[in-house]
Amino acid sequence: MIRAKTLYLIRQPEVEAAQLFGFGPWHIFKRHLWPSFRKDVFTLACFGAGTSVLALASVGFVYVGLRPPHAELGLMMVELFPYYSDAPWVLLQPLTSVVIMVLGFHLIAGGKSE
Template sequence: MLRLSFTQKSGLLILALLLAYALGAPLLQSGDATTQNLSQILTAPNADYWMGTDHFGRNMWLRLAEALQLSLMMAALCVLTSALIGVTAGVLAATRAPWFDRLMDGVVTMILALPGLVLVLIFAAIVPGSFWMLYVAISLIQWIEYFRISRAITQRLTQSPAVQSSQLMGFGEWYIFRRHYWPAIAPQLFTIAAFGAANAILMMASLGFVYVGIQPPLAELGLMIVEHFSYYSDAPWLLAQPLIALALVVLACQLMGRGKSL
């Protein structure tokens, strides 16, 4: 059973609070995150607009929640997909014929030939503003870490007496994976997943900075920071909100990854 350290619990708490806000905000205040009200431009936080309005009079309480939903969904999808592909490929590379291991090593080398963000930019340029294209691009990069860890652990275990005994007794590959490989791989995945989630969110925000990521009127943290920067003197709270949200969600993931399990 996975036991979390105090640092990891702190990160999990911050992430839970952000998720609760992202999902619960639309239930607490009616409206739409994209509806413009030009008579309420740059309104400071008040009883009607709890976090004020942006330069188009849109409700920041709802827009920030939508942006967090998008970021957290991207992180979750990338982590799940990357882990599934990486662990599967890593175990197969370590247990199959040597030619398959060499093939996978060549694939990894080709992907690593370009910096990760550059590769994501190339995919984003193919279909600008597509959430799913960004998801594919980020997952294409992140599965490599899961692959490397899974292959290294599996290669070490294939020659262990426990695995060889199971093979001699006629147990299938699924049983061997579930009984021997997975218990050794799983503890390492939590840290990789936490840092991977933070990187996925930062990558999507970075694309928003250069206007090749999620496009308006959808709310995305990186895009919101760029859009609001021009108003930092007239409405400083407007720029601070997405900055703080981005910092908190990345901090939560980093804390969950840095803490050591007991």
């Protein structure tokens, strides 16, 4: 997506004029390319962060992630799962944390893309 937009923007007259005037690639990127796809990069980064949180929790839930001395949400869910029948609210804490983080990243991405 970013590559296609960059290839399109490079062919624009203002970018070609900047190249003809002798401005370097960093100046062209900073002044002409980055403002055009800054929102797209931020949106993709937020969606990627939400996906990473969910993937890390999923990997920890199946015992592939970090080992017990380290705190990790998926591992917390697995360790608290046997106590679900006695105290179900204890399991809701790591679940709620994952949901809030993923939802927060997606809301940030949706708000910045508009």
